Amino acid sequence: xxxxxxxxxxxxxxxxxxxxxxxxxxxxxxxxxxxxxxxxxxxxxxxxxxxxxxxxxxxxxxxxxxxxxxxxxxxxxxxxxxxxxxxxxxxxxxxxxxxxxxxxxxxxxxxxxxxxxxxxxxxxxxxxxxxxxxxxxxxxxxxxxxxxxxxxxxxxxxxxxxxxxxxxxxxxxxxxxxxxxxxxxxxxxxxxxxxxxxxxxxxxxxxxxxxxxxxxxxxxxxxxxxxxxxxxxxxxxxxxxxxxxxxxxxxxxxxxxxxxxxxxxxxxxxxxxxxxxxxxxxxxxxxxxxxxxxxxxxxxxxxxxxxxxxxxxxxxxxxxxxxxxxxxxxxxxxxxxxxxxxxxxxxxxxxxxxxxxxxxxxxxxxxxxxxxxxxxxxxxxxxxxxxxxxxxxxxxxxxxxxxxxxxxxxxxxxxxxxxxxxxxxxxxxxxxxxxxxxxxxxxxxxxxxxxxxxxxxxxxxxxxxxxxxxxxxxxxx
Amino acid sequence: xxxxxxxxxxxxxxxxxxxxxxxxxxxxxxxxxxxxxxxxxxxxxxxxxxxxxxxxxxxxxxxxxxxxxxxxxxxxxxxxxxxxxxxxxxxxxxxxxxxxxxxxxxxxxxxxxxxxxxxxxxxxxxxxxxxxxxxxxxxxxxxxxxxxxxxxxxxxxxxxxxxxxxxxxxxxxxxxxxxxxxxxxxxxxxxxxxxxxxxxxxxxxxxxxxxxxxxxxxxxxxxxx
Ligand code: SF4
Numbered sequence: 001x002x003x004x005x006x007x008x009x010x011x012x013x014x015x016x017x018x019x020x021x022x023x024x025x026x027x028x029x030x031x032x033x034x035x036x037x038x039x040x041x042x043x044x045x046x047x048x049x050x051x052x053x054x055x056x057x058x059x060x061x062x063x064x065x066x067x068x069x070x071x072x073x074x075x076x077x078x079x080x081x082x083x084x085x086x087x088x089x090x091x092x093x094x095x096x097x098x099x100x101x102x103x104x105x106x107x108x109x110x111x112x113x114x115x116x117x118x119x120x121x122x123x124x125x126x127x128x129x130x131x132x133x134x135x136x137x138x139x140x141x142x143x144x145x146x147x148x149x150x151x152x153x154x155x156x157x158x159x160x161x162x163x164x165x166x167x168x169x170x171x172x173x174x175x176x177x178x179x180x181x182x183x184x185x186x187x188x189x190x191x192x193x194x195x196x197x198x199x200x201x202x203x204x205x206x207x208x209x210x211x212x213x214x215x216x217x218x219x220x221x222x223x224x225x226x227x228x229x230x231x232x233x234x235x236x237x238x239x240x241x242x243x244x245x246x247x248x249x250x251x252x253x254x255x256x257x258x259x260x261x262x263x264x265x266x267x268x269x270x271x272x273x274x275x276x277x278x279x280x281x282x283x284x285x286x287x288x289x290x291x292x293x294x295x296x297x298x299x300x301x302x303x304x305x306x307x308x309x310x311x312x313x314x315x316x317x318x319x320x321x322x323x324x325x326x327x328x329x330x331x332x333x334x335x336x337x338x339x340x341x342x343x344x345x346x347x348x349x350x351x352x353x354x355x356x357x358x359x360x361x362x363x364x365x366x367x368x369x370x371x372x373x374x375x376x377x378x379x380x381x382x383x384x385x386x387x388x389x390x391x392x393x394x395x396x397x398x399x400x401x402x403x404x405x406x407x408x409x410x411x412x413x414x415x416x417x418x419x420x421x422x423x424x425x426x427x428x429x430x431x432x433x434x435x436x437x438x439x440x441x442x443x444x445x446x447x448x449x450x451x452x453x454x455x456x457x458x459x460x461x462x463x464x465x466x467x468x469x470x471x472x473x474x475x476x477x
Numbered sequence: 478x479x480x481x482x483x484x485x486x487x488x489x490x491x492x493x494x495x496x497x498x499x500x501x502x503x504x505x506x507x508x509x510x511x512x513x514x515x516x517x518x519x520x521x522x523x524x525x526x527x528x529x530x531x532x533x534x535x536x537x538x539x540x541x542x543x544x545x546x547x548x549x550x551x552x553x554x555x556x557x558x559x560x561x562x563x564x565x566x567x568x569x570x571x572x573x574x575x576x577x578x579x580x581x582x583x584x585x586x587x588x589x590x591x592x593x594x595x596x597x598x599x600x601x602x603x604x605x606x607x608x609x610x611x612x613x614x615x616x617x618x619x620x621x622x623x624x625x626x627x628x629x630x631x632x633x634x635x636x637x638x639x640x641x642x643x644x645x646x647x648x649x650x651x652x653x654x655x656x657x658x659x660x661x662x663x664x665x666x667x668x669x670x671x672x673x674x675x676x677x678x679x680x681x682x683x684x685x686x687x688x689x690x691x692x693x694x695x696x697x698x699x700x701x702x
Contacts, residue, residue, distance in 0.1 A: 027682040045518045052515040065488035066505040084481035137679035183680040214509050215664045225675040225690020228630050249512035254648040269613040273670035283622035286594040297484045305491030
């Protein structure tokens with residue numbers, strides 16, 4: 001998809017001024033957080049399972065070449081084909097060739113963020129193959145010509161009324177006076193429309209949550225069942241997955257499955273966890289005749305061995321964005337590319353370059369909630385800091401920031417001056433702000449445009465600290 | 478250089494630092510062969526009866542309906558009654574599964590049985606699970622000559638028969654059985670883990686049952702046999 005990350009600030013401003021979006025984002029704040037907490041609480045071994053999942057992904061990444069080869073051997077043994085794609089363009093070409101080889105006109109698709117990453121839909125359409133998204137959220141997004149705003153809830157930024165309007169606009173074969181006021185009627189309508197598509201499709205493309213080296217198996221985890229209909233009805237099943245999706249064995253799969261659904265939606269297990277190995281077997285009454293796996297690198301192998309390797313542990317549960325105050329405020333589209341929230345802030349610069357995505361690692365309050373909930377314990381704040389350091393050393397951040405930091409550093413290295421400056425600054429600020437809050441502040445318009453800035457109350461941290469220490473000393477004597 | 482070689486080479490160079498290739502290869506093969514178990518929750522480790530009870534409770538928690546019958550001979554009656562209660566036509570889609578085939582379907586003469594893969598208009602499908610998982614209320618089914626996967630997804634109502642003695646505590650136990658049945662490193666084409674009827678929360682995060690898969694999942698637990 002078109003990269004809009006460089007415009008992060010403008011995007012954020014627009015998002016903050018959008019009342020409908022603000023309303024929709026409330027759903028993220030309330031729903032996901034509570035559900036995850038309850039699911040984690042209900043399983044005494046949850047924290048241990050997080051450690052175990054982290055260790056499994058670390059082991060896989062430390063020997064990723066070997067596990068990929070082992071996986072490939074197994075896929076081939078079961079009659080499937082593995083295709084290696086270094087870049088997005090390679091992956092698109094491979095997929096188009098497979099589609100063309102069976103004369104495909106319609107392709108159904110299960111939800112896949114990788115497909116967004118390689119901009120598959122536009123490409124297929126441009127080459128005469130009609131892609132149809134079948135996940136309800138993705139379908140809605142496709143009708144609107146938009147992109148997902150969340151990795152597991154792609155349409156979370158939309159209101160029911162918007163979906164109704166889109167269905168009326170597109171499903172013109174249905175009676176105009178039908179009632180679509182309830183979400184359930186919208187769901188039924190999508191179910192009916194998409195049913196026909198599954199049967200028309202020549203090729204079904206799904207992503208993969210995991211690939212198992214022990215057996216050459218691809219695993220998808222869904223709630224709707226669309227991914228399954230996508231892969232069992234057409235003649236050809238293509239799995240589109242990035243190289244880090246590997247886990248060594250089915251035992252390891254058990255571990256990561258236990259943390260995935262709980263972290264994502266607070267379910268103990270998603271409704272459908274489906275393991276697919278090769279094409280249909282002799283005598284099978286259904287299932288695809290061809291089974292292809294497209295393994296996408298697209299920059300990931302270059303992260304191995306760097307300080308960003310740990311990011312490749314990510315199992316795309318979405319918990320970090322669900323718990324992120326910045327995501328809550330600006331929503332997913334603001335991040336300007338496929339992956340939003342804290343995981344996007346770390347991954348996006350790796351995949352598209354820090355020159356384009358430099359704002360993202362700065363979009364953090366460093367509150368640490370993302371790391372606290374990440375099922376594979378990715379140190380997201382630390383990694384955002386890595387990016388900031390790189391950005392600074394490459395002089396990519398704006399002059400005001402650089403001078404600001406330099407000025408701060410000048411004072412920070414001279415404690416007396418620092419104390420003097422702050423002890424003058426604070427009373428001045430509190431004089432203007434009184435005991436309340438600032439509605440506007442010079443040089444801080446970005447802050448005060450959408451929220452107040454609390455006015456400092458009286459004294460500096462150092463002054464408070466000194467006094468407390470003195471009191472403690474006094475108490476001890 | 479092909480994409481494959483380029484990707485693998487980059488990884489190799491980056492990973493070689495610690496250990497040499499041969500040592501890593503050996504370690505990886507050994508790990509895959511041993512497939513060590515990780516953390517297995519205590520939740521499912523229960524005496525037989527309690528495990529079945531937990532399975533039923535967990536399945537109900539995710540909006541499946543559950544009924545227990547004393548013997549596989551009662552299954553046809555249970556299927557017919559399910560359809561009657563919901564005013565559905567007395568007709569089901571069913572694979573040629575031997576366990577289902579051995580049941581006395583002639584006791585329900587009005588029940589029509591369509592065999593083979595499911596069709597779009599099927600209202601009810603019956604499958605036999607290879608296992609139930611108590612920790613999550615999940616049923617496990619695999620594809621094969623006599624077990625069309627489409628039966629699990631196309632009909633509006635999916636009825637799944639599972640023997641109480643096949644209900645295990647956890648995922649790991651199921652995978653051990655699959656390894657035993659199909660041979661280590663081998664799998665059926667499709668292995669489905671199904672936990673409740675299909676659902677979506679994509680519109681305003683409102684949870685709705687019946688997305689693209691079945692609107693209802695009915696689990697029939699066979700206690701006897
Ligand atoms: S970074 Fe962690 S919390 Fe965020 S999506 Fe990935 S696995 Fe989930």
